[in-house]
Amino acid sequence: MSTHVDERSAERTRPPRGGDRAQYGVCAFLALLGTAVIVDGLGIPHITSSTDPVGPRAVPVILGVLLLVVAALYAVDVARGGRGEPEAGEDVDLSTGSDWRTVLLLVGAFVVNAVLIEQLGWVISGTLLFWGTAFALGNRHYVRSLLIAVALSLTTFYAFAIGLGVNLPAGVLQGIL
Known part of the structure; x- marks a missing residue:
């Protein structure tokens, strides 16, 4: 009988599968930002020299790709039910108004x-x-x-x-x- 109760309490604490729409919004924002950084980076003229064989394009393109990877990994995590921990360190009284x-x-x-x-x-x-x-x-x-x-x-x-x-x-x- 105690196993049955433990399973129900585990189900209540387990995050729902499918994720939160707000978290998917963050994923979409990261994907759009990554795409914008890549497009902007590719618009930079490809100029190389002996001191800079890579040119100025490489860093924005790499950052844009990394943003897309983070967005995809985050979306997978959210789809699997992953959620961030609630902020425990803030001492804010939400019942009071703004100053x-x-x-x-x-x-x-x-x-x-x-x-x-x-x-x-x-x-x-x-x-x-x-x-x-x-x-x-x-x-x-x-x-x-x-x-x-x-x-x-x-x-x-x-x-x-x-x-x-x-x-x-x-x-x-x-x-x-």
């Missing part, structure tokens, strides 16, 4: 940065972005947040300029930085 104040403050910090980056430069607009983000997320150590924001924006400014060779706008600090 629109925080969302609007974050959007405001990004908009201020986008509007002021050309006039004031990255260092000042980035400082406002980093400080505004910290404020929106609840940090009330204003001076410490400002010092960290200045350090972050200066570090990213010079990391882009020296490390990557990309010059961010200096704005009003042109000639000083």
Whole structure:
């Protein structure tokens, strides 16, 4: 008798065969993305040299093929009843509403940065972005947040300029930085 009960409980916990339509949507998205990457990669002119015998086409085509393989393997897994484990690490109370104040403050910090980056430069607009983000997320150590924001924006400014060779706008600090 206990075997009969164990089989029924196993049937309830076993995922249904045939899969979930949402998971098939993810498979379709991966397949479409892989196809788009392959088509785009094949549109790149095939230019080779002695230092690059493969050319620029190889990487996008390989990535596109890998996306198609992942989509196919995922579809097979979903068809066999495979499901991802539910997220257990999040501590989110779904019964409460969204914190629109925080969302609007974050959007405001990004908009201020986008509007002021050309006039004031990255260092000042980035400082406002980093400080505004910290404020929106609840940090009330204003001076410490400002010092960290200045350090972050200066570090990213010079990391882009020296490390990557990309010059961010200096704005009003042109000639000083």
